[in-house]
Amino acid sequence: MTDPYASLGRELVRAARRLEGAGGAEARIRAWVARHLRAIAASAALLLSGGAVAIAATGVLSGSPVAPESRPVGSAGNGVPVGAAQQGLGAEANDPSGGLRWGARVLHTTRGQVCIQVGRVQGGQLGEIGEDSVFGDDGLFHALPADALPPGQGGAGAEVDCVAEGRTLLFEDANADRNAARLLPEEFEPPGRRRLPPMSHRRALAYGLLGPHVVSITYRTPGGPRTIPVHGRDGAFLIVQPAGLYRSSSLVGGSFEGRAEPRSVFVLGSGSPLGPPIVSAATFRFGAELCSEGSGAPVANRCPERPVFQPQRWFDPTRSLNRHVDLRLVPQTDRACKRAFLSTPCYRALVAFIAPYSIHRAGADYSIQGRARCPVGGRPETGWSLERDVARGEHIRTLSLGLFDYVPSCAADESFTVTYLNPRGPSRAAPHESVIVGRVALREAAPRK
Amino acid sequence: MASGANDEELLRAGGAKGFGLLYERRVGLVRGYLRRRIGGQPEMVLDLVAETFARALERRGQFDPERGSAAGWLLAIARNLLADAIRTGRVDDASRRRLAMERIVLDDEQLERIERDSGSELERGLAALPDEQREAVERRVLDEEPYAAIALRVGCSEQVVRKRVSRGLAALRRNAKEGA
Numbered sequence: 001m002t003d004p005y006a007s008l009g010r011e012l013v014r015a016a017r018r019l020e021g022a023g024g025a026e027a028r029i030r031a032w033v034a035r036h037l038r039a040i041a042a043s044a045a046l047l048l049s050g051g052a053v054a055i056a057a058t059g060v061l062s063g064s065p066v067a068p069e070s071r072p073v074g075s076a077g078n079g080v081p082v083g084a085a086q087q088g089l090g091a092e093a094n095d096p097s098g099g100l101r102w103g104a105r106v107l108h109t110t111r112g113q114v115c116i117q118v119g120r121v122q123g124g125q126l127g128e129i130g131e132d133s134v135f136g137d138d139g140l141f142h143a144l145p146a147d148a149l150p151p152g153q154g155g156a157g158a159e160v161d162c163v164a165e166g167r168t169l170l171f172e173d174a175n176a177d178r179n180a181a182r183l184l185p186e187e188f189e190p191p192g193r194r195r196l197p198p199m200s201h202r203r204a205l206a207y208g209l210l211g212p213h214v215v216s217i218t219y220r221t222p223g224g225p226r227t228i229p230v231h232g233r234d235g236a237f238l239i240v241q242p243a244g245l246y247r248s249s250s251l252v253g254g255s256f257e258g259r260a261e262p263r264s265v266f267v268l269g270s271g272s273p274l275g276p277p278i279v280s281a282a283t284f285r286f287g288a289e290l291c292s293e294g295s296g297a298p299v300a301n302r303c304p305e306r307p308v309f310q311p312q313r314w315f316d317p318t319r320s321l322n323r324h325v326d327l328r329l330v331p332q333t334d335r336a337c338k339r340a341f342l343s344t345p346c347y348r349a350l351v352a353f354i355a356p357y358s359i360h361r362a363g364a365d366y367s368i369q370g371r372a373r374c375p376v377g378g379r380p381e382t383g384w385s386l387e388r389d390v391a392r393g394e395h396i397r398t399l400s401l402g403l404f405d406y407v408p409s410c411a412a413d414e415s416f417t418v419t420y421l422n423p424r425g426p427s428r429a430a431p432h433e434s435v436i437v438g439r440v441a442l443r444e445a446a447p448r449k
Numbered sequence: 450m451a452s453g454a455n456d457e458e459l460l461r462a463g464g465a466k467g468f469g470l471l472y473e474r475r476v477g478l479v480r481g482y483l484r485r486r487i488g489g490q491p492e493m494v495l496d497l498v499a500e501t502f503a504r505a506l507e508r509r510g511q512f513d514p515e516r517g518s519a520a521g522w523l524l525a526i527a528r529n530l531l532a533d534a535i536r537t538g539r540v541d542d543a544s545r546r547r548l549a550m551e552r553i554v555l556d557d558e559q560l561e562r563i564e565r566d567s568g569s570e571l572e573r574g575l576a577a578l579p580d581e582q583r584e585a586v587e588r589r590v591l592d593e594e595p596y597a598a599i600a601l602r603v604g605c606s607e608q609v610v611r612k613r614v615s616r617g618l619a620a621l622r623r624n625a626k627e628g629a
Contacts, residue, residue: 004553005480008499009472015548016465016506402551 079111
């Protein structure tokens with residue numbers, strides 16, 4: 001029996017070798033640079049053409065808008081914002097060094113996500129300023145488009161964070177730049193790509209969506225705890241402080257379902273193993289009762305319970321519908337096999353099945369997992385998910401991300417399993433529990449010549 | 450890169466082989482750190498360990514030894530990933546996907562064996578420490594609580610906490626060498 005941690009070690013070494021072979025180039029860096037270069041180029045073009053650059057009443061010139069990393073799709077990933085034009089800024093905060101204020105915009109999407117977008121504010125618009133090696137330090141204000149949602153499902157882009165409606169989000173970054181972007185190490189590698197901003201140019205940020213029951217949040221300042229109200233039914237808030245005040249360097253968060261039940265409250269407090277957060281407490285209203293979680297809140301009455309939200313691995317349902325799953329092996333080029341340290345021929349899996357349930361929200365998904373139990377097998381341990389809307393009865397055909405060998409002696413023991421995942425449990429929008437749709441062994445797919 | 454190189458050298462200049470050596474050296478530490486927080490969820494611990502090292506591999510060029518040890522950097526990554534997992538309810542796999550890493554899937558036998566495992570090197574080492582040293586090391590090194598906060602919580606001076614941490618770490622190092 002193979003030790004999974006030994007397998008992981010070998011997998012990491014293979015990945016390291018691939019990186020060495022590829023020169024370490026990363027798509028994320030390219031995307032970041034390309035996005036900002038596009039805006040720089042557009043600003044320059046506008047300046048040269050004369051007059052397309054506007055000056056705001058507060059004195060910061062406006063340049064071209066920020067180009068989104070990818071154009072969102074209404075039926076995939078996080079979806080697209082619903083009624084974005086009507087959704088104004090939900091929370092604002094002063095910058096510690098003056099200048100443009102900070103703002104947070106809350107967006108609800110077609111796929112049941114709620115997102116918070118943070119930036120600087122000018123003329124009621126949210127945007128970024130060309131400083132600290134961003135936009136070529138052009139000093140201009142670049143408006144953020146309201147539909148610039150993160151690619152993929154959930155997760156965060158540079159300036160926007162999304163979660164499923166009914167869940168809460170609390171994001172902290174004690175070391176962000178002056179445009180709310182996390183100072184990701186890869187942006188500064190290789191040297192010369194971007195200069196790390198001096199400490200005086202960095203900010204400690206906390207923002208989030210704490211749901212309809214939160215009244216206020218309390219955060220730590222050098223002068224003691226400070227409490228501010230949250231905004232709207234999404235409970236949006238935004239805190240901007242100078243960097244250096246907080247030791248916690250990155251992300252903390254909590255989650256609770258937005259129902260009127262005190263036991264659903266959860267906020268990370270000072271006793272958290274994750275280090276002292278910026279936000280130290282939250283005050284909630286359940287019916288006529290006010291109560292608080294954490295330390296330093298103005299309301300002494302403690303909320304009755306605080307169950308820890310248990311993170312879970314991808315759900316592993318045990319009940320199977322035993323539906324037919326079709327598998328075909330798609331030969332890959334010799335070069336692709338070589339880069340993946342596989343012998344030739346190697347394959348990707350084309351998995352096909354009839355979807356038993358529809359999906360219209362980002363909270364549910366179909367996932368396909370490769371399962372490898374044969375010690376000398378082709379290791380089809382590849383997993384992926386659809387991350388898009390699906391109609392009930394739709395004929396799904398999806399190609400694996402990973403490559404693998406076909407070893408005839410192991411083909412009976414290696415398989416692909418299709419699961420329907422509903423991590424939040426059955427609801428009106430997604431009424432079915434997580435379930436195995438079906439499984440197909442590798443032996444059922446002969447390699448195509 | 451010789452196996453005698455320190456963690457920081459392996460991370461910065463060890464190449465693929467060096468990273469493999471670093472993994473062998475430190476997987477117990479990271480695994481133990483996560484196990485302490487998650488408990489009996491071996492599949493999730495494996496996912497978090499995998500993503501921690503994948504992220505470290507992706508960003509190893511940015512590791513700065515002047516700001517701390519490689520082990521501390523790995524634990525910081527693990528802590529951030531755990532926080533992400535708590536927030537989103539799932540373990541991030543972005544780095545593994547970007548690196549095109551195959552997923553390690555546990556079968557039933559492996560799960561049982563991991564459950565039977567009496568604990569990582571770190572856990573065993575901590576268990577062997579006197580109570581006050583173990584608590585001081587856990588709070589300071591693993592949970593990164595400030596000395597002042599630890600002193601307040603355990604009811605002694607900061608100086609005493611510092612001594613307990615120092616002695617606890619020395620004992621851990623000593624025990625690790627003896628066990629090697």
